[in-house]
Amino acid sequence: MTKASQPWRILMLQGANMNWLGRREPERYGSTTAQELDAAMMNRAAECGVDLEIYYTNIEGEAINRIYQAAEDGMDGLLMNPAGFQYAGHALKDCLAAVRPTLPYIEVHITHRSIEGYLRSLTAEMCEGFVLGFGTDSYILGLDGMIRLLERRKA
Numbered sequence: 001m002t003k004a005s006q007p008w009r010i011l012m013l014q015g016a017n018m019n020w021l022g023r024r025e026p027e028r029y030g031s032t033t034a035q036e037l038d039a040a041m042m043n044r045a046a047e048c049g050v051d052l053e054i055y056y057t058n059i060e061g062e063a064i065n066r067i068y069q070a071a072e073d074g075m076d077g078l079l080m081n082p083a084g085f086q087y088a089g090h091a092l093k094d095c096l097a098a099v100r101p102t103l104p105y106i107e108v109h110i111t112h113r114s115i116e117g118y119l120r121s122l123t124a125e126m127c128e129g130f131v132l133g134f135g136t137d138s139y140i141l142g143l144d145g146m147i148r149l150l151e152r153r154k155a
């Protein structure tokens with residue numbers, strides 16, 4: 001676990017269908033619910049000394065608005081599982097490109113669907129780091145990676 005030297009402000013954004021985590025295809029995505037994941041992430045963020053905000057949406061435009069808001073508010077990083085947005089999210093990808101100079105993006109996925117031959121993430125083209133295949137631990141690892149990236153860039 002990486003401790004932050006300052007309370008970095010990180011937005012965790014959960015894209016299309018992640019609100020049903022735990023109920024949705026549990027054989028693929030596991031039985032941890034969205035609420036349990038949020039609690040685990042808030043705990044980990046507190047232990048690391050970062051300020052984490054979590055936002056869920058099934059609407060691509062809302063994700064875009066929230067990301068621009070984060071950039072305007074001077075937040076430090078974006079951790080996102082684009083989930084269903086990854087396949088056709090051209091507008092979301094353009095938004096990530098727009099904020100990239102000030103809001104580094106780490107993409108996370110629970111599964112490693114490339115094994116099944118159909119991971120094709122448009123949004124990943126704009127990420128600084130990519131974590132997939134560790135179940136819900138992908139979020140924990142992504143948060144750690146984000147803190148390390150911010151610390152390295154500050155140095």
Ligand SMILES: O=C1C[C@@](O)(C(=O)O)C[C@@H](O)[C@@H]1O
Nearest residue numbers: 017081083084109110111113
């Ligand atoms: O909704 C999701 C979840 C997912 O992003 C994951 O976290 O494993 C993988 C995507 O292919 C899928 O559309």
